[in-house]
Amino acid sequence: MSERRDPIAPAGGDVANAPVLEVRNLGVTYGSGSDAVVAIRELSFSIAPGEFVCIVGPSGCGKTTLLKSIAGLLRPTRGDAYVAGKRVDGPPKDLALVFQEYTRSLLPWLTVGDNVTFPLAARKVPKSEQLARRKAALAQVGLPGFDDKYPWQLSGGMQQRVAIARALAYEPAVLLMDEPFASLDAQSRADLEDLVLKVQRDTGLTVVFVTHDIDESVYEADRVIVLTQRPTAIRQILAVDLPKPRDQITTKALPEFVRLRTEVLKLIKNEPTVD
């Protein structure tokens, strides 16, 4: 883990570790003619199975646009995304998305348990397996036995845990998270950062985590992709070789953590860096 690696290629880029997520020459332009707005100029990167990658960038830099293109909710104008080797043209089966708006991404007429299983029910997964996956997923996010509660009876942090459980029960290859903790209080946020790290370590899931919080990105990631201002391109990709498991207090006190966060901050503010 301590050896320096090429930050552009995914960790351990051999053939057996074919990328689970690949973005090739992807660009998005809204509108056409003189009204055209280039949201994303061109992006290419690939992510290996089991990696934790954070995407950061200045606000309004098209992070959500990129994420929606990967999630198959938006058709890119140029280029393609590939999830588990398949070109994305519609929401991929191997991908689950966790939204920022936890109060609105859970369905208020369903209980916590039914919220976790409703994508499975629509996919005609057998009832017994639905129940097994739901039990496991709720336990993983620290909400065992909350099945019969309604989401609106829970705190914000717990609601986002339910949304994560729903994504886990779906058993995706890639977990895509769109600023998932941006509207939580600091304590819940720290707890959930650690929860996602732990879940990722336990399951070996690939996580792509979009955030505008620089500390969060460095704390969570194996690699940080820094985007530029609109029209968006990749500013730089940084490898984060901080020891694992990470800890809110000791990790954030490491000189390497401080160095990385300063570097990411400079990249975002478009200042010259030491590199």
Add this chain to the structure above:
Amino acid sequence: MTRLRGIAIGLVVPIVFFSIWWVLSERSTSPYFPPLRRTLTAFVDIWFFARFFTDLLPSVGHFLSGLTLGLAAGVVVGTLMGLFPRFNRDVAPMTEFVRAIPTAALVPLGLILFGTGFVMETFLISLAVFFPILVSTTAGVRGVDPVYLEVARSYGLSFSDRLWRVIIPAAAPQILAGCRVAIAFGLAATVIANMVASGSGLGFFIVDAQTSFRLPDMWAGLIMIGLLGYLANTAFVVVEHRLLGWHRGWRGATRAASAA
């Protein structure tokens, strides 16, 4: 327990009302306001015996068939209008136009088209029911939180799964609010249809009793209509309670959150 108490409290006001009516009217010699005792005797004779099959049952039957038909059509068309903005844009001027015409004004048209009887009354009642449910269903379906739909889409739900698992449940509170209005409209249309265009039914009975000066009968008819409306609404509230238990809790929670 609390539910039973709620019902008991709900009964207090009617009981007090009818008791006062009973006492005040007991010595009444006015032909217009007969003693409640006589009205209630008439009520029992009429609605449990003489007119049960000839007037009460047909009215209730027409009301229920018109209600069912109107609600079904309104929910279907309203859902389509909510789902497809272009369809809504094309159809809305027409529905707004027809909606503006009071049910009573449509009686002559109904008579020409269907004559008197079951078909004509069902037509009129379903039309009266159709518009309130149409408007609220359209609004409900259009107003579904886009995040719900994006979540459903991101998990690969098919269109029909999105419709049945997300759109309809999300729009249910508004659809049911429309139902409540529709029930009241439907009952009004039932009485109007009877009054103007048939030789039987509740509405006809009241007019007939009044013109032949059987005023206790007229009062008994009014009480029956009130009772029917009350029963229809109670049945509705029970259904709504079962379907929308989540909605009260959710609304309470979101209100508390925005107040905090």
